[in-house]
Amino acid sequence: MNQPSEVVLAVLRQHENQIRTEWLQASSSVRMTDAQRRAMEGEAAEILHGVRDALEAGADPEQFEAAPWSKLRQSLESLSRSRAAQGHSAADTSVFVLAFKRPMFTALQRATSDPQAMLQALWNLSVLVDRMAQWTVSTYQQTREEIIQRQQQDLLELSTPVIKLWEGVLAVPMIGTLDSGRTQMVMETLLQRIVETGATLAIIDITGVPTVDTLVAQHLLKTVSAIRLMGAECVISGIRPQIAQTIVHLGIDLQGIASKASLADALSLALRQRGYTITKAA
Known part of the structure; x- marks a missing residue:
């Protein structure tokens, strides 16, 4: 010292x-x-x-x-x-x-x-x-x-919940900007839920996504491809007129992927595909 x-x-x-x-x-x-x-x-x-x-x-x-x-x-x-x-x-x-x-x-x-x-x-x-x-x-x-x-x-997990809407039907409401990190989180969570529930159809709702560009579209396509590899089908809902015009303008090919304007329309389509008929009670 x-x-x-x-x-x-x-x-x-x-x-x-x-x-x-x-x-x-x-x-x-x-x-x-x-x-x-x-x-x-x-x-x-x-x-x-x-x-x-x-x-x-x-x-x-x-x-x-x-x-x-x-x-x-x-x-x-x-x-x-x-x-x-x-x-x-x-x-x-x-x-x-x-x-x-x-x-x-x-x-x-x-x-x-x-x-x-x-x-x-x-x-x-x-x-x-x-x-x-x-x-x-x-x-x-x-x-x-x-x-x-x-x-x-924690925010990523909270902002990408996977919801069971019906027997065999899952939904993922997307809110905010969709980047690579969130896409990976959505993909992992959704695929895990498909395995756990045996769901055959997943609805990805992009009503809360502010804009869709080429990168966002690529992320969506990757998620859809992963869902199909698991033996399930995918419907994209929440496509507003502005987003539809942007997708067409960018030349993004979404052929073969079912799309609906709202989550309600996507759920209606999913039920019809499973043989359900919804009628209004007298």
């Missing part, structure tokens, strides 16, 4: 409780609940223990990714994930870590009379806390990306 780190460790050992108290006072807010304050106290204590243990093991702040710092890195990762899940920003999270500097600077000034030693210790501490804040922000960004990806996946 170098001498500046020894000075920082000595101050932390002697004044840990006071440093933690001043740190929490600088980071607390009047709007915080008691539960939030207790959680912050636990986070601060865990981080202080991680710093102390790493310095006792002779860790160098310049090599923050080394093994002795692993416990502290885990504490910072836990802090970032907790703050990200609660909706805090990356700036708020890093500010909490950076606030650790002030009480440590004050304690070093009180405990060190040699200006040169104090300057080296302050620099050593600054490097350490900056690395801690950088690690916190990096983990926070990764956590937010994971949350966003999970939310996008």
Whole structure:
């Protein structure tokens, strides 16, 4: 362990409780609940223990990714994930870590009379806390990306439900832009439901699709082909006049694929194909 780190460790050992108290006072807010304050106290204590243990093991702040710092890195990762899940920003999270500097600077000034030693210790501490804040922000960004990806996946699943309309008849109401990711999701979900229910006809309703271009049409054709390979037939419903004109203008060939203007018309066609006749009760 170098001498500046020894000075920082000595101050932390002697004044840990006071440093933690001043740190929490600088980071607390009047709007915080008691539960939030207790959680912050636990986070601060865990981080202080991680710093102390790493310095006792002779860790160098310049090599923050080394093994002795692993416990502290885990504490910072836990802090970032907790703050990200609660909706805090990356700036708020890093500010909490950076606030650790002030009480440590004050304690070093009180405990060190040699200006040169104090300057080296302050620099050593600054490097350490900056690395801690950088690690916190990096983990926070990764956590937010994971949350966003999970939310996008959930939205995809919610926006592509497969509904059983009748015995042997499934429907997929499409809403929003149809891209490669959604097409793959629709295809996998629909084919799985065909296997589970033994359905022989699937209705793809595109009433909620704002526009149809060549790429969207290709996605639809791929889905229809996959359905046919499973031994089922497909009907596309919700083709509005504007979409019909666009399909004709683009020269997209939908021959051999049944299409209807509305989902009701598609369901009526499916029932007729299965020998059902719908009559109005007297």
